[in-house]
Amino acid sequence: xxxxxxxxxxxxxxxxxxxxxxxxxxxxxxxxxxxxxxxxxxxxxxxxxxxxxxxxxxxxxxxxxxxxxxxxxxxxxxxxxxxxxxxxxxxxxxxxxxxxxxxxxxxxxxxxxxxxxxxxxxxxxxxxxxxxxxxxxxxxxxxxxxxxxxxxxxxxxxxxxxxxxxxxxxxxxxxxxxxxxxxxxxxxxxxxxxxxxxxxxxxxxxxxxxxxxxxxxxxxxxxxxxxxxxxxxxxxxxxxxxxxxxxxxxxxxxxxxxxxxxxxxxxxxxxxxxxxxxxxxxxxxxxxxxxxxxxxxxxxxxxxxxxxxxxxxxxxxxxxxxxxxxxxxxxxxxxxxxxxxx
Amino acid sequence: xxxxxxxxxxxxxxxxxxxxxxxxxxxxxxxxxxxxxxxxxxxxxxxxxxxxxxxxxxxxxxxxxxxxxxxxxxxxxxxxxxxxxxxxxxxxxxxxxxxxxxxxxxxxxxxxxxxxxxxxxxxxxxxxxxxxxxxxxxxxxxxxxxxxxxxxxxxxxxxxxxxxxxxxxxxxxxxxxxxxxxxxxxxxxxxxxxxxxxxxxxxxxxxxxxxxxxxxxxxxxxxxxxxxxxxxxxxxxxxxxxxxxxxxxxxxxxxxxxxxxxxxxxxxxxxxxxxxxxxxxxxxxxxxxxxxxxxxxxxxxxxxxxxxxxxxxxxxxxxxxxxxxxxxxxxxxxxxxxxxxx
Numbered sequence: 066x067x068x069x070x071x072x073x074x075x076x077x078x079x080x081x082x083x084x085x086x087x088x089x090x091x092x093x094x095x096x097x098x099x100x101x102x103x104x105x106x107x108x109x110x111x112x113x114x115x116x117x118x119x120x121x122x123x124x125x126x127x128x129x130x131x132x133x134x135x136x137x138x139x140x141x142x143x144x145x146x147x148x149x150x151x152x153x154x155x156x157x158x159x160x161x162x163x164x165x166x167x168x169x170x171x172x173x174x175x176x177x178x179x180x181x182x183x184x185x186x187x188x189x190x191x192x193x194x195x196x197x198x199x200x201x202x203x204x205x206x207x208x209x210x211x212x213x214x215x216x217x218x219x220x221x222x223x224x225x226x227x228x229x230x231x232x233x234x235x236x237x238x239x240x241x242x243x244x245x246x247x248x249x250x251x252x253x254x255x256x257x258x259x260x261x262x263x264x265x266x267x268x269x270x271x272x273x274x275x276x277x278x279x280x281x282x283x284x285x286x287x288x289x290x291x292x293x294x295x296x297x298x299x300x301x302x303x304x305x306x307x308x309x310x311x312x313x314x315x316x317x318x319x320x321x322x323x324x325x326x327x328x329x330x331x332x333x334x335x336x337x338x339x340x341x342x343x344x345x346x347x348x349x350x351x352x353x354x355x356x357x358x359x360x361x362x363x364x365x366x367x368x369x370x371x372x373x374x375x376x377x378x379x380x381x382x383x384x385x386x387x388x389x390x391x392x393x394x395x396x397x398x399x400x401x402x403x404x405x406x407x
Numbered sequence: 408x409x410x411x412x413x414x415x416x417x418x419x420x421x422x423x424x425x426x427x428x429x430x431x432x433x434x435x436x437x438x439x440x441x442x443x444x445x446x447x448x449x450x451x452x453x454x455x456x457x458x459x460x461x462x463x464x465x466x467x468x469x470x471x472x473x474x475x476x477x478x479x480x481x482x483x484x485x486x487x488x489x490x491x492x493x494x495x496x497x498x499x500x501x502x503x504x505x506x507x508x509x510x511x512x513x514x515x516x517x518x519x520x521x522x523x524x525x526x527x528x529x530x531x532x533x534x535x536x537x538x539x540x541x542x543x544x545x546x547x548x549x550x551x552x553x554x555x556x557x558x559x560x561x562x563x564x565x566x567x568x569x570x571x572x573x574x575x576x577x578x579x580x581x582x583x584x585x586x587x588x589x590x591x592x593x594x595x596x597x598x599x600x601x602x603x604x605x606x607x608x609x610x611x612x613x614x615x616x617x618x619x620x621x622x623x624x625x626x627x628x629x630x631x632x633x634x635x636x637x638x639x640x641x642x643x644x645x646x647x648x649x650x651x652x653x654x655x656x657x658x659x660x661x662x663x664x665x666x667x668x669x670x671x672x673x674x675x676x677x678x679x680x681x682x683x684x685x686x687x688x689x690x691x692x693x694x695x696x697x698x699x700x701x702x703x704x705x706x707x708x709x710x711x712x713x714x715x716x717x718x719x720x721x722x723x724x725x726x727x728x729x730x731x732x733x734x735x736x737x738x739x740x741x742x743x744x745x746x747x748x749x
Contacts, residue, residue: 104517111520131505139491140686142484149481152508161527163473164506166494179449185503289690318690326692344482345687348631348660350668 081109091159103159132369133163133186135176137194141315142344143358147192147214150362158370160187167194177203188369190214210372210379214365215261217382222372224364224383228261231354231387232268232310233275235338238352238389239308240276242397244336247278248306250295250316252287265312265340281306285316292319300327307335307398314339314346314353321349321394332396342390350393357385423451433501445501474711475505475528477518479536483657484686485700489534489556492704500712502529509536519545530711532556552714552721556707557603564714564721566706570603573696573729574610574652575617577680580694580731581650582618584739586678589620590648592637592658594629607654607682623648627658634661642669649677649740656681656688656695663691663736674738684732692735699727 078088083106091098091106098106134151136144148164155162163186167173177200180186189204193215201221204211213223239247249269252262266282273280283298285291292311296319299305311317317339324331331337339346342355364383372379420430425448433440433448440448476493478486490506497504505528509515519542522528531546535557543563546553555565581589591611594604608624615622625640627633634653638661641647653659659681666673673679681688684697706725714721 107517107521139494140484140487142482142487142686145482145484145487148506149508152481152506156508156514161505162507163503164490164494165504166491166498172498175446175449178453322690322692344484345690348664348687349690350664 076113077106077110080113081106098159100157128187128373129185130159131161131163131186132188132190132366132373133165134190134192135165135167135173135194136192137166137168139164139166143215143341144192146358147362147365150359150364151190151366152362154363154366154370158366160366160370173200180204180207180209187373188212190365190369191216192365210369212365212369212372212379214361217384220380222368222379222381224361224368224385226261226356226361226385226387228264229268229271232265232340233272234268234387234389235340235354236269236272236310237276238391239310239336239338239395240272240278242308242336242395244306244308244398245278246281246304246306247273247308247310248281248283248295248299250292250299250309250311250320251282251284252291252312252316253284262312269310288315289319289322292316292321293323294319296320296323300324300329305335308338308395309335310338310340312340314341314343314351317351317353317394318345318349321351331394333399336395336398338395346390347392352392352395353390355388355390357387360385418455419448419452422455423448440501442499470529470715471527472501473503473505473528474530474532474708474715475507476532476534477507477509477515477536478534479508479510481506481508485557485683486534488700489704489707492701492706493532493708494704496705496708496712500708502708502712515542522546522549522551529715530554532707532711533558534707552711554707554711554714554721556703559724559726562722564710564723566703566710566725566727568603568698568703568727568729570606571610571613574607574682575614576610576729576731577682577696578611578614578652579618580733581652581678581680581737582614582620584650584678584737586648586650586740587620588623588646588648589615589650589652590623590625590637590641592634592641592651592653592662593624593626594633594654594658595626604654611652630657631661631664634658634663635665636661638662638665642666642671647677650680650737651677652680652682654682656683656685656693659693659695659736660687660691663693673736675741678737678740680737688732689734694734694737695732697730697732699729702727 074085074088078085081088083102087102088106091103092110132155134148138144152162165176167176173194186209188210190212195216201211213221215225217223217225236247249266251266270280283295285295296309299309309320311320317337321331321337324335339351339353342353346353368379368381416427416430420427425444429444430448433445434452474497476490480486494504507518509518515536528551530552532554537558543553555563557567559565559567578589591608593608612622625637627637638651641651651662653662659679663673663679666677681693681695684695688695710721710723
């Protein structure tokens with residue numbers, strides 16, 4: 066067969082050895098096409114120079130084949146890992162991933178406002194944003210389904226972990242090691258987005274109450290600077306805690322740095338517990354709670370795809386498990402009360 | 408004015424108090440529209456329920472308003488920071504960012520093969536990929552300009568740092584501190600993508616040769632596992648080096664972990680130098696070479712936008728500066744040759 070200037074879809078079907086409808090479905094990124102078949106069709110189309118006219122497949126299906134992912138930040142490891150999970154899942158269903166950084170509520174509102182104009186996505190995945198009810202409803206009006214990733218939202222598609230239960234387990238681990246004086250370093254929320262901060266604190270407080278131990282909470286700015294400041298405060302107390310539970314690994318890293326710069330030993334002088342199992346945790350030998358971040362991305366993209374294909378609202382809740390990863394930063398407390406053992 | 412079922416562009420212009428052409432340019436994301444004006448227009452359009460029909464603006468300009476970013480990975484900090492820079496720049500020019508993870512050459516080829524079918528982008532930014540000449544030329548055939556980010560490519564738009572010169576400077580810093588026996592931990596390339604690895608090694612070797620010092624290179628797998636293995640080998644030598652230069656911070660972190668677990672002191676026993684100034688470097692007190700990663704993202708997105716607007720090939724080379732960040736992991740060598748000073 067000669068390669069014409071304007072090859073038709075039937076030429077692609079013939080070359081790939083599949084039906085017309087398979088070509089159509091493969092090229093517009095519909096589900097239910099095996100990756101190897103899709104690749105065959107794409108190769109045949111590319112070899113023939115067959116080009117789907119822009120928007121043509123969208124005009125047929127009313128769909129764009131694209132999903133938008135909204136993140137408050139792009140730098141932190143969490144978002145890279147979640148995006149990697151989404152990217153993997155979207156590739157397998159032939160969809161494209163648009164990424165928008167909406168660093169504060171103003172930027173988020175600007176994005177939502179511009180959405181009807183862009184008309185460029187079939188669904189939105191909101192990662193670790195805390196959309197208010199009115200903001201979430203805005204998406205409803207314009208007919209774009211939203212899936213929440215790393216946030217549990219009532220009656221809406223959400224993928225999340227149980228931060229409260231996971232934090233309670235982590236605190237119980239420290240209690241079980243024999244610690245009675247366990248501090249918690251909490252981050253103040255300056256971004257307008259509520260993180261899992263609140264739920265984790267609740268878990269810590271519940272476990273302490275359960276054990277009849279007095280909670281000791283210090284609140285500092287977010288990130289490792291806050292962890293350093295919080296640990297500084299704790300090490301300046303008349304009766305410093307023997308264990309510190311930081312609300313995130315990033316906070317824990319700041320706390321660890323202060324302890325190590327002081328040439329105090331972890332866990333001899335103080336046990337340190339994080340939360341997240343970020344890329345730094347293993348390197349810092351930090352005991353922490355591992356979140357299945359990659360899988361959260363996969364599941365969020367899967368929910369988004371299912372919602373698009375079903376053309377109806379989805380309110381499925383996917384709760385993923387966490388696990389405690391014990392490393393060298395936690396141990397039984399020393400009997401002596403002095404920081405240096407002397 | 409009553410809000411009609413089908414508001415026209417002139418209604419939007421009237422409400423926003425701008426000209427028709429400004430509305431058109433603002434809504435299709437053309438450059439040269441001030442952000443505040445764009446926001447006014449978007450708000451007016453949203454309030455009126457004015458919807459640009461899908462693809463309509465693209466049919467006029469022949470453009471999609473989208474730029475694709477290809478990355479080999481999404482997890483490492485480098486890509487999150489580069490994407491943040493691109494996202495910031497693209498927002499200001501009203502463009503949307505599609506992100507594709509092409510983890511190996513097979514996935515990259517599949518993306519390139521599918522590009523004519525997608526017809527969905529005006530330009531591609533390839534981040535830290537090492538496209539072969541044939542692969543880069545493929546983009547030319549289909550009329551999509553490519554900008555290379557973190558790679559210097561002859562006669563093509565590229566944003567990069569001078570890895571050779573920066574590594575030579577870093578090695579010279581160790582030489583100037585009085586180190587004579589300086590090892591280099593290099594990562595083998597298993598991914599099919601060549602990183603800056605080769606250029607950095609060349610810089611180290613040049614500085615050593617310049618000083619008349621013998622190079623000592625160990626090659627291990629990539630990442631912190633490789634750094635740990637490399638440091639293990641160096642600490643097992645009859646005459647261990649007094650300083651170690653790791654090709655990346657990630658490798659340096661693995662090396663540091665081995666030293667610290669051995670209860671050897673950094674920098675007393677061995678100085679450690681990294682490269683990148685990743686998010687871990689400051690926390691680990693690691694002396695390193697800082698890359699302007701965010702700015703590389705900004706510049707790559709700017710080049711892509713200029714190329715699209717100019718509708719002609721661009722071969723601008725943007726070389727960004729690095730700087731040595733001295734922290735506590737490097738110092739003058741101790742006079743004694745024993746690891747423990749005893």
